[in-house]
Amino acid sequence: MSEDAPRTDQGAADEARDAPAAPTSSTTPRVQTSTTEIDSTIIHPGSVRINVKGAFIVDQDSASPSGTPASRPSYGTKDIRLPYHTAVVSHIAVDIGGTLAKLVYFSREPYSREPGGRLNFINFETNRIDDCIEFMNQLKMKQQTLNGSKPEELCVIATGGGAYKFYDRIRDVLGVDVLREDEMECLIIGLDFFITEIPREVFTYSETHLMRFEDQRSDIYPYLLVNIGSGVSMIKVSGPRAYERVGGTSLGGGTLWGLLSLLTGAGSFDEMLDLAERGNNAKVDMLVGDIYGTDYGKIGLKSSTIASSFGKVFRIKQEAEKGTECQSTDPTSVDDRPPPAADSPAAPFSSADVSRSLLYAISNNIGQIAYLQSEKHSLSTIYFGGSFIRGHRQTMNTLSYAIKFWSKGEKKAYFLRHEGYLGAVGAFLKRQPRNWGRRGSFEEGVGLGTEARAEAGSRAGAEE
Amino acid sequence: MSEDAPRTDQGAADEARDAPAAPTSSTTPRVQTSTTEIDSTIIHPGSVRINVKGAFIVDQDSASPSGTPASRPSYGTKDIRLPYHTAVVSHIAVDIGGTLAKLVYFSREPYSREPGGRLNFINFETNRIDDCIEFMNQLKMKQQTLNGSKPEELCVIATGGGAYKFYDRIRDVLGVDVLREDEMECLIIGLDFFITEIPREVFTYSETHLMRFEDQRSDIYPYLLVNIGSGVSMIKVSGPRAYERVGGTSLGGGTLWGLLSLLTGAGSFDEMLDLAERGNNAKVDMLVGDIYGTDYGKIGLKSSTIASSFGKVFRIKQEAEKGTECQSTDPTSVDDRPPPAADSPAAPFSSADVSRSLLYAISNNIGQIAYLQSEKHSLSTIYFGGSFIRGHRQTMNTLSYAIKFWSKGEKKAYFLRHEGYLGAVGAFLKRQPRNWGRRGSFEEGVGLGTEARAEAGSRAGAEE
Numbered sequence: 001m002s003e004d005a006p007r008t009d010q011g012a013a014d015e016a017r018d019a020p021a022a023p024t025s026s027t028t029p030r031v032q033t034s035t036t037e038i039d040s041t042i043i044h045p046g047s048v049r050i051n052v053k054g055a056f057i058v059d060q061d062s063a064s065p066s067g068t069p070a071s072r073p074s075y076g077t078k079d080i081r082l083p084y085h086t087a088v089v090s091h092i093a094v095d096i097g098g099t100l101a102k103l104v105y106f107s108r109e110p111y112s113r114e115p116g117g118r119l120n121f122i123n124f125e126t127n128r129i130d131d132c133i134e135f136m137n138q139l140k141m142k143q144q145t146l147n148g149s150k151p152e153e154l155c156v157i158a159t160g161g162g163a164y165k166f167y168d169r170i171r172d173v174l175g176v177d178v179l180r181e182d183e184m185e186c187l188i189i190g191l192d193f194f195i196t197e198i199p200r201e202v203f204t205y206s207e208t209h210l211m212r213f214e215d216q217r218s219d220i221y222p223y224l225l226v227n228i229g230s231g232v233s234m235i236k237v238s239g240p241r242a243y244e245r246v247g248g249t250s251l252g253g254g255t256l257w258g259l260l261s262l263l264t265g266a267g268s269f270d271e272m273l274d275l276a277e278r279g280n281n282a283k284v285d286m287l288v289g290d291i292y293g294t295d296y297g298k299i300g301l302k303s304s305t306i307a308s309s310f311g312k313v314f315r316i317k318q319e320a321e322k323g324t325e326c327q328s329t330d331p332t333s334v335d336d337r338p339p340p341a342a343d344s345p346a347a348p349f350s351s352a353d354v355s356r357s358l359l360y361a362i363s364n365n366i367g368q369i370a371y372l373q374s375e376k377h378s379l380s381t382i383y384f385g386g387s388f389i390r391g392h393r394q395t396m397n398t399l400s401y402a403i404k405f406w407s408k409g410e411k412k413a414y415f416l417r418h419e420g421y422l423g424a425v426g427a428f429l430k431r432q433p434r435n436w437g438r439r440g441s442f443e444e445g446v447g448l449g450t451e452a453r454a455e456a457g458s459r460a461g462a463e464e
Numbered sequence: 465m466s467e468d469a470p471r472t473d474q475g476a477a478d479e480a481r482d483a484p485a486a487p488t489s490s491t492t493p494r495v496q497t498s499t500t501e502i503d504s505t506i507i508h509p510g511s512v513r514i515n516v517k518g519a520f521i522v523d524q525d526s527a528s529p530s531g532t533p534a535s536r537p538s539y540g541t542k543d544i545r546l547p548y549h550t551a552v553v554s555h556i557a558v559d560i561g562g563t564l565a566k567l568v569y570f571s572r573e574p575y576s577r578e579p580g581g582r583l584n585f586i587n588f589e590t591n592r593i594d595d596c597i598e599f600m601n602q603l604k605m606k607q608q609t610l611n612g613s614k615p616e617e618l619c620v621i622a623t624g625g626g627a628y629k630f631y632d633r634i635r636d637v638l639g640v641d642v643l644r645e646d647e648m649e650c651l652i653i654g655l656d657f658f659i660t661e662i663p664r665e666v667f668t669y670s671e672t673h674l675m676r677f678e679d680q681r682s683d684i685y686p687y688l689l690v691n692i693g694s695g696v697s698m699i700k701v702s703g704p705r706a707y708e709r710v711g712g713t714s715l716g717g718g719t720l721w722g723l724l725s726l727l728t729g730a731g732s733f734d735e736m737l738d739l740a741e742r743g744n745n746a747k748v749d750m751l752v753g754d755i756y757g758t759d760y761g762k763i764g765l766k767s768s769t770i771a772s773s774f775g776k777v778f779r780i781k782q783e784a785e786k787g788t789e790c791q792s793t794d795p796t797s798v799d800d801r802p803p804p805a806a807d808s809p810a811a812p813f814s815s816a817d818v819s820r821s822l823l824y825a826i827s828n829n830i831g832q833i834a835y836l837q838s839e840k841h842s843l844s845t846i847y848f849g850g851s852f853i854r855g856h857r858q859t860m861n862t863l864s865y866a867i868k869f870w871s872k873g874e875k876k877a878y879f880l881r882h883e884g885y886l887g888a889v890g891a892f893l894k895r896q897p898r899n900w901g902r903r904g905s906f907e908e909g910v911g912l913g914t915e916a917r918a919e920a921g922s923r924a925g926a927e928e
Contacts, residue, residue, distance in 0.1 A: 098755040098775055127779045161755030182762060230750055230772035247870075251715075251829055254750055254775030261781045262727060262818075286694055286718055291562040291625030298646060308694035311562055311718030315591045317725045354726075365715055365829065372836035406711075 053084045057200060057417060058118065078417060080198060082106075083116035090149035092139055093428035094132065094170075095186065095421070096162020098230035099254055100125060100387050101132045102424040105139055107146045117147075119428075121421050123387070129166055133173050140174060155179065159186040159427040181430045183423060184235055187227055188243045190426030191383060194416050195220050201417050202383075205396040206404075214414065224379040226370045227422065228386035230254030234370060236377045247373050249366065253388035256362050263358075264351035272355050273392050279356030283349035286311025309361035316348045356394070363395050367402020367413070374411060382413055387420035517548045521664055521881060522582065542881060544662060546570075547580035554613035556603055557892035558596065558634075559650065559885070560626020562694035563718055564589060564851050565596045566888040569603055571610045581611075583892075585885050587851070593630055597637050604638055619643065623650040623891040645894045647887060648699055651691055652707045654890030655847060658880050659684050665881050666847075669860040670868075678878060688843040690834045691886065692850035694718030698834060700841045711837050713830065717852035720826050727822075728815035736819050737856050743820030747813035750775025773825035780812045820858070827859050831866020831877070838875060846877055851884035 058079045085106070092105040101124045108117040124132035139146065140154045156170060159181045171178045194201045195216070202214040222238040224246075232252040237243045257269055266272045282304075288296050289303030290312065301307075374382055382403060389395050396415055403413040418425065522543045553570035560566075565588045572581040588596035603610065604618045620634060623645045635642045658665045659680070666678040686702040688710075696716040701707045721733055730736045746768075752760050753767030754776065765771075838846050846867055853859050860879055867877040882889065 098750045098772055099778070125779075125782075127783065161752070161757070161760065165755065165757035183760075184762075230755075230775045231770075247832070249829060249832065250749070250770040250773040250775075251825055252772050252775075254772030254778065255825070258748065258772075258774030258777030259723070259727075261778045263723075267782075267785070284722065285714070286562045288625070291629065291694075293625070293629035296625065296647075298648075306695075306714040308562055308716050308718030308722075309714040310722030311694045311714075311716075313722030314563070314718065314725045315589075318589075318731075319591065321731070361715055361719070365713060368711070368713065369833060369836065372833065372840060375840050376836060 055080055055082050055198060057081075057198065079121065080119040080418075081116065082118060083114060085116050089147050090143065090153045091155040091157055091428070092136060093157040093159070093424050093430075094136070094163075095183070095423035095427055096126060096129065096132075096158065096160040096166060097387070097423075098126060098161065099257070100229070100420070101129060101160075101162060102387070102421050103132065103135065104421060104424040104428045105146075106428075108148075119425070121418065121424070123420065126162060129162065129169070133166075133170055136170070137174055140176065152176070157181060157427040157430060159183050159423050159430075181427050184233070184243060184245055185241065186423040186426030186430060187225060187233075187235065187385070188237050188241070188422075188426065189429055190422035190424065191225055191237075191385060191416070192220065192240065193425055193429055194418055194422070195383075198418075202414055203417070204412055205393075205400050205415055207397055207401075220381075222377075222379050223381040223383060224370065224374045224377065225422075226366065226382060226384050226386075228252050228366060228384065228388035230257075232366055232369075232386075234373050236373075236379060246377055247369065249369055251362055251365055253362075253386070256358055256388070259358055260355055263354050266351070266355070269390070273359075273390070273394075275352045275355035276359040276394055277352075277356075279350065279352030279354070281306070281353060281357040281360050283353040284310050284313050284316075284357045285360075306360065306364075309357055313349070320348070359394060360398055363398035364402050367399045368406055370399075370413075371403055371406035371411065374407075380411055382411060384413055384415055385419045385422045389415065389419050391415075391417070391419075519544055519546050519662060521545075521662065543585065544583040544882075545580065546582060547578060549580050553611050554607065554617045555619040555621055555892070556600060557621040557623070557888050557894075558600070558627075559647070559887035559891055560590060560593065560596075560622065560624040560630060561851070561887075562590060562625065563721070564693070564884070565593060565624075565626060566851070566885050567596065567599065568885060568888040568892045569610075572612075583889070585882065585888070587884065590626060593626065593633070597630075597634055600634070601638055604640065616640070621645060621891040621894060623647050623887050645891050648697070648707060648709055649705065650887040650890030650894060651689060651697075651699065651849070652701050652705070652890065653893055654886035654888065655689055655701075655849060655880070656684065656704065657889055657893055658882055658886070659847075662882075666878050667881070668876055669857075669864050669879055671861055671865075684845075686841075686843050687845040687847060688834065688838045688841065689886075690830065690846060690848050690850075692716050692830060692848065692852035694721075696830055696833075696850075698837050700837075700843060710841055711833065713833055715826055715829055717826075717850070720822055720852070723822055724819055727818050730815070730819070733854070737823075737854070737858075739816045739819035740823040740858055741816075741820075743814065743816030743818070745770070745817060745821040745824050747817040748774050748777050748780075748821045749824075770824065770828075773821055777813070784812070823858055824862055827862035828866050831863045832870055834863075834877075835867055835870035835875065838871075844875055846875060848877055848879055849883045849886045853879065853883050855879075855881070855883070 058081050089106040092103065094104075095102045103120075103122045103124070105120050106117055107120055122135070124135065126132075136156065140151045143149050143151050143154055152175075154174070154176045156174065156176055156178045158167070158170065158178055160183050163178075163180045163183075167178060167180065199216070200213050202216075204212050204214060206212075221240075221242075222236065225233075225235045225237060227233045227235065230253050231248060231250050233248045234246055235243050236246045253269075257272065260266055260272045260275075264272065264275060266275060285306045286308040287303065288301045288305040288307050291307055292303070294303060370382055370384075374380070384396075384399055389399075396413075400413045403411050416422070522545050549570070556567065556569040558565055558567045567584075567586045567588070569584050570581055571584055586599070588599065600620065604615045607613050607615050607618055616639075618638070618640045620638065620640055620642045622631070622634065622642055624647050627642075627644045627647075631642060631644065663680070664677050666680075668676050668678060670676075685704075685706075686700065689697075689699045689701060691697045691699065694717050695712060695714050697712045698710055699707050700710045717733075721736065724730055724736045724739075728736065728739060730739060749770045750772040751767065752765045752769040752771050755771055756767070758767060834846055834848075838844070848860075848863055853863075860877075864877040867875050880886070
């Protein structure tokens with residue numbers, strides 16, 4: 001089971017392993033939907049206006065069915081409750097990347113006494129795309145229970161590369177319309193939604209201050225979005241639909257997962273992150289102090305600065321081999337083809353050390369490139385999204401530190417609690433009228449609610 | 465034995481494996497040096513003016529003693545012949561980095577009928593620094609034969625981190641003065657020397673044009689030097705001694721050597737480069753086509769673009785494990801702790817594929833960061849130096865391509881035949897008067913020689 005919530009030392013820890021709602025199969029009473037709404041939804045799939053008044057992140061979830069072992073869907077991201085939305089939603093959105101397929105759908109809450117419903121977030125491994133399609137098929141069959149629409153009325157909005165690669169398969173299996181949306185545009189629409197509509201969504205992170213939620217702002221443009229999935233895309237956003245992919249790097253999550261699966265034998269990303277948590281990168285990284293024996297003060301490089309990631313490994317291996325040849329007292333013994341980093345106390349470094357080093361290397365590198373791109377394009381705000389982050393403390397801390405270090409404290413890294421779902425949420429919303437949502441509601445003079453939940457805090461009330 | 469010469473498909477190939485001169489132990493006749501010169505050298509160690517008139521790179525070397533197996537020094541870089549230099553040189557220079565110690569010294573040519581001598585280039589692994597010190601000790605003992613000075617007159621100019629870390633050891637073993645010089649300054653002095661003084665030293669590289677020597681230019685500033693050793697330093701140079709380290713990355717040569725020694729079992733960098741030469745990175749890298757099934761034309765990403773380095777590995781490993789569990793027909797079988805990439809035909813990917821992928825990833829990444837730094841600092845000329853490059857075709861091609869790709873063809877990557885010795889040569893020259901050298905000779909009205917060798921070509925003649 002994955003953990004997408006930021007792990008921090010303050011309070012958030014108890015929120016980290018909640019299981020989000022998944023559809024249940026029982027038929028239950030639901031809030032009535034008018035025939036007009038249903039018709040409108042059928043004619044304009046996905047064009048229903050979502051009422052996000054009072055939307056908030058569900059931190060404690062009572063409904064917690066777990067996925068079947070076979071399909072292994074990955075839960076963990078907090079649902080978003082929309083207490084005032086009662087209209088039929090007959091579309092689901094899926095963002096199919098190289099490694100993960102992220103799904104977003106709306107559901108009523110059959111057991112809740114309150115009206116409204118929630119946005120559900122769930123992901124599948126892309127190489128188990130059939131499980132994802134089967135899950136969508138189940139949603140389709142439950143459409144009537146969930147939302148009041150008929151199964152055949154479902155529409156799938158798909159984005160990401162898999163929207164093209166698996167287009168035929170999704171359409172054939174589900175027998176429904178599949179609409180494809182551009183990946184970058186969806187990311188931006190999703191991010192704009194999270195920034196402007198969802199309280200306690202955006203935060204900064206540092207070792208000293210840990211997780212700090214950001215006050216909402218009206219002038220959100222321009223900004224740089226760094227989306228870290230298997231690979232990394234960097235997108236300059238200058239207005240609501242004005243964006244340009246300015247760069248990226250192939251050294252992303254897929255690189256970490258791939259290399260660590262070879263080097264440590266870890267079978268899941270969570271296992272890798274747990275390893276990294278315990279490791280000491282100085283066992284494998286060559287630090288400035290290893291080369292100089294001291295700081296390189298003249299150019300401001302501290303003794304603890306990483307000069308070369310994995311820079312010690314080649315030497316360690318050579319010395320180990322030399323030791324084997326010469327029967328020296330070197331405790332390490334390696335074959336011609338050495339095994340992955342061993343975890344015995346005698347080994348010069350462990351799987352944990354390797355994991356931490358690579359996590360640092362990848363995160364630092366993304367941070368530096370993001371900073372340089374932000375400089376080139378004069379952007380002072382940098383958002384980090386994508387499934388690589390997973391609310392992992394070290395990852396966020398390294399990215400934050402890199403931005404702070406390179407910008408000499410002038411720029412900040414911002415994170416999101418739904419960081420992996422920007423594209424899926426964007427796809428979900430893509431078919432909405434432009435003025436949907438909190439700001440839209442406000443502009444339209446929709447009555448200000450006083451029901452803003454405690455979780456949303458005073459800020460949410462103020463926004464409305 | 466290493467290969468530092470650019471491997472190309474045109475002509476240069478036959479130059480690639482020549483062995484440079486190393487000091488011989490026999491006593492042989494030498495060109496006479498005046499007592500005044502000797503005295504001057506003793507009083508001002510290293511301050512002798514080097515006469516580089518007609519200097520050229522020795523492409524075919526008759527003297528080829530090989531290092532003893534025990535010391536395993538790495539030869540390969542072409543010596544530079546200084547046909548008119550006859551003064552005593554009583555200093556040697558060493559640049560001790562995290563992985564390699566690079567040594568530069570001058571020697572007369574006992575067997576040659578021509579006057580003058582040559583600059584010799586040799587490197588040692590830093591973890592065998594005692595071999596390097598012993599080699600310097602041998603040079604010291606042979607000083608009289610080599611250069612006419614007495615052993616005790618030798619002076620060592622040291623730079624790089626090891627100049628600090630091994631300072632006491634070098635001084636104690638050799639019993640000579642050790643002068644330390646700043647690493648970045650030496651790199652720049654060395655590079656300026658190679659750019660301005662040595663014909664056929666600087667070149668561009670591309671798949672279509674292969675190796676193309678650059679015309680010399682008088683306005684060499686400003687430029688960006690990207691020095692790739694174990695780690696990477698990027699230095700902005702705006703004038704003869706005006707430089708600033710603007711950035712760098714820990715993902716450098718040490719990362720490639722370290723990770724590949726773990727992943728492939730290769731025991732030397734040359735073995736890794738040979739592997740990379742044969743590999744297919746598409747076996748392990750996730751390409752845009754793997755995600756989209758096609759191009760992502762809207763943002764100009766080709767189907768063959770690498771979206772995620774090693775992005776396929778995690779999935780392959782999972783599928784292999786699943787195959788083992790379920791007795792599927794998947795030909796791959798891996799343990800809980802998988803061995804390094806296997807080379808059997810049935811394996812989904814080989815050590816060669818892994819090597820090529822990582823070489824691409826590291827080189828591409830350095831290229832992108834170099835480009836972004838050049839943009840930030842408005843530098844249009846980018847030189848790549850350091851022992852990582854080793855004249856390796858794929859490495860140079862990837863770096864060149866990255867600069868061309870990111871700059872949309874507006875910037876070029878320049879390489880050097882002595883790329884690994886910038887710092888050592890800079891240290892060697894640091895103690896010279898500022899106006900030494902070819903340009904210095906010209907300014908001082910030293911007679912123009914007509915002996916410019918064929919290798920130097922018409923360009924060299926024109927400069928003089």
